Amino acid sequence: PIEAVRKGVEIIGSKVGDRINVKGVGTTGSGRYLIGDFVGADMVINEITAQATAAADIDNSVDTIFEIGGQDSKFISLEDGVIVDFEMNKVCAAGTGSFLEEQAERFDIKIEDFGDIALKAESPLNLGERCTVFMETNVYSHYQKGASIEDILGGLAYSITMNYINRVVGRKKIGKKIFFQGAVAFNRSVIAAFENYLGKEIIVPENHEVTGAIGAAIKVLENSHKKTKFRGFENISKVSYSHSSFECKGCPNRCEIKKISIKGQPSLFYGGRCEKYEKGDSKSSDIPDYFAERENFLLNSYEPKDNKGAKKVGIPYAMLTHEFYPFWNAFFTELGFDFVLSDKTNKKIINDGLQCSVAETCFPMKTTLGHVQNLLEKGVDYLFLPTTRDMPTKEKNIKGDRTGSYPCPFIQGTWSIVKSAINTGEVKILTPILNFSFKEYIKEKQLTKLGKELGRDRRSIKKAIRQAHLAQNKFYSSVKKRGKEVLSSLKDDEIAIVITSRSYNSCDRAISMDVPKKLRELGFKVIPIDYLPVDSIDLSKEWPNLYWEFGDRIMSAAEIIKKDRRLYPVYITNFGCGPDSFILQYFEREMDRPFLRLEVDEHSAGAGVITRCEAFIDSLMNVRNKKDFPPTQTKTKGKDAVFKKSQGRVIYIPYMGDGAVVLRSAFRSEGINAEMLYSDDETLELGRKYTLGKECYPFIITTGDIIKTLKHNDPKKVAFFMPQTYGPCRFGQ
Ligand code: SF4
Ligand code: SF4
Known part of the structure; x- marks a missing residue:
């Protein structure tokens, strides 16, 4: 981007440089910091704020901005000219201008002509909206079957529109006055598709392709600078520069x-995760780092003994180790082992994990594999990869039929994922099954068995168990105590951010992309979820079957946040996280104020995360003075359905296995008409339409089957049989 900017400045300078007086300079866009340093910017403004500023300047009554550019897209919600909510597209390129451009090129059509040709479509094709690969396949197959170019391009205009509405806007509210900004707004067929689908007018403002730059300029003018840092047209256009890169060791x-x-001039450096090279104007120095504090509690709740020279038991510094390290550290150390923790997640660990991943799991799971490699490099004798069946939880969660609160199946099955991905050689893997919430005596039994397996006697095992509990309780009470202090220290008008996520996401700096630190650098206190009194919240009425422990904590945190005007959530999740395909939707439904959702994986770019954080903070500053947050969308609860044989309804049973056939026969033998739900193309189409696409395939199919059945039958004549479970997979949700 540097050369493009240098040339641009040179052209502007040659045309108007001697006639204008530069009052200030602002940069925006993904390379804004780099270019800001290069040209001597007075302000660096994130793209969302810049787009919103320009729109509000053009028309202060605009309440919605659709912005689709070449590489990304944004949705911005405004009230009285200020941002109150926003979203950016995720990794997928399906809803961006570059995708349309690529497709136009395939048919030798200039992107400028795309819109006019597409508007001639008689019957735009349904090409899907989910993913570029599927869309491309659909385009190709329709073309081969003789579809017209007009109908294909018309279909693509709808695809990009639907992708934007479903993947970017999601559940957010589309207002009355909609501005369409960005270069894709040149495409008249996309405007028509939006208008047709939404039934609302879409306004394309003048200079829509550079509204970001206009917004940045307005921001600079608003914050008048006595003397600009601009280096000058001449200096920039004649600058002699070179770029190189190196690996910091x-x-x-x-x-x-x-x-x-x-x-x-002094050299400019970018790309480091720490401040070794880049020294910004961070405001974080006086703000306590609560995540570092929590880590200190985690690692030091047990006074270690020096067992150097003893057999080494290694545990990955990943997943539930961010919760149970005190317990296992004490247990194994008391048993006389040298308890070894893998290094903190770093680039090498991530790369090692990605390289040996054999299945498409979530980012934390892939990283765990890298931690295992790290332990093998440290020469451990044992790898400790327990199956933690359930976790410590509120008493209400272990009453009745429910026997605990579970981590997700990936965590429970870590050892099997490791075994299938890594050759651990002579190193023995310890894989005990452990219950932390289900009946105390079981846990004792399991730990005793583990101790015996390692050749220890009953007395020392008992002592180790006692010390393990003491250490774990010390950790929990330190976290709770500190959390209480932090919450009570917040001023009435202060804004603090709560990271609502699993501990292994938020407390691992590499996995969280250091979001807590980035938010601190923007001047805010950032609080780990377990600093909130989540244990005190009873969800058993509202969410009786929330059987994932972290889901319970996240939804409990939502309740606490809703009652405290000082707290705002940032939800860190991962692409492909099974439980979050539900929990995140529950959270969204419950939350009454803006929150930032960050989906992180190995492809996430730091720049995108910073943009989101900056824009989120801007939106918070705008809503903080509002007296009331919008009312929470109340869950629509119908009357509990009662099935009466006399109603003559047909019971439809999803095909979850051959047992469903037996069930059908059982109903029929009782004189109740029962049928199986059989899936076809329509099932998949409807299922995909009415789900977010993050849920598992069986869920999408079942949803599609149910909707299809309702579509083709009188709803008064059908009933559905949907079995329940207590987890740990998604089925019970
Ligand atoms: S995080 Fe480590 S490798 Fe990266 S810049 Fe800092 S010291 Fe160098
Ligand atoms: S809960 Fe989500 S992030 Fe955690 S292990 Fe399971 S899928 Fe991965």
């Missing part, structure tokens, strides 16, 4: 640092 992160050397 300062720590195992091995960041790739990009260096821009400019003659006569």
